[in-house]
Amino acid sequence: MRKSKKLRVGLFGFGRTGAMVTQEMINAPDSELVWVVRKSNRHAGEYASRLQGYEFDEGMIHWVEDIDQAFFVRYPVDVIIDFSASETVNLYKHAADLGIRFLSAISNYSRDDLAELKKMARKTAILYSPNISIGVNLLLLTSLVVRSVIPQADVAIMEEHFSQKPDISGTALRIAKKLKVKPEECVKSIRVGGIVGKHEVLFGLPNQTLRLTHESINRGAFGRGALAGATWLMECERGFYTMEQLLAVRFRDALSELR
Secondary structure, rough: OOOOOOEEEEEOOOOOOHHHHHHHHHHHOEEEEEEEOOOOOOOOEEEEEOOOOOOOOOOOEHHHHHHHOOHHHHHOOEEEEOOOOOHHHHHHHHHHHHOOOOEOOOOOOOHHHHHHHHHHHHHHHHEEOOOOOOOHHHHHHHHHHHHHHHOOOOEEEEEEOOOOOOOOOOOHHHHHHOOOOOOOHHHHEEEEOOEEEEEEEEEEEOOOEEEEEEEEEEHHHHHHHHHHHHEEEEEEEEEEEHHHHHHHHHHHHHOOOOO
């Protein structure tokens, strides 16, 4: 039985991560995957749901070369979620004029493309998080709290990813920046096997060590985080937001209950 339609979602990106994200969106009872845009024209005109093994039509696949201004009028959505590449930001400028919200989980934005994304935030609500999983953002938020409580502690950041990942983790660099430590001194990288992603922040004190760890078991975690962010974004006025802001509100609410 098909689920009722609620939050209408359009997705950019159908690679390894995008395919897992579509599955989470299709399974979610409170959202509908209206369309998927991918870089190649493979499976264009087919439905992501069918490719995922479901027996109903959801998430028609479109080739990126076919995206024009009229596309967002023909296939309206409430929010666009982007797991593709930096340059796609130029494809949905016209969607911002229609008031469509955006959630971007791209980690390697060029300076110009990130500036363009922020410019569009003058017209609509945009959430940007290079790692959209709820857990890793809680790791960052908790690390900031610990850092403020014990500023004298030594800090080390370890990140582990699959063998083929060439660059240092953008999330690890972001954590280092937020904690105001030098990445070249504090960030350690491990590349081995098929690890999806693991981040650990160590705080060293005399006679004790505190370790905060987050590990993504599979890429479905990004889909869950994206849907949580998209749902929250629907309540926001136009502007530029981060996943940290979403979680900080809940974090403060939880702390207030301890009083």
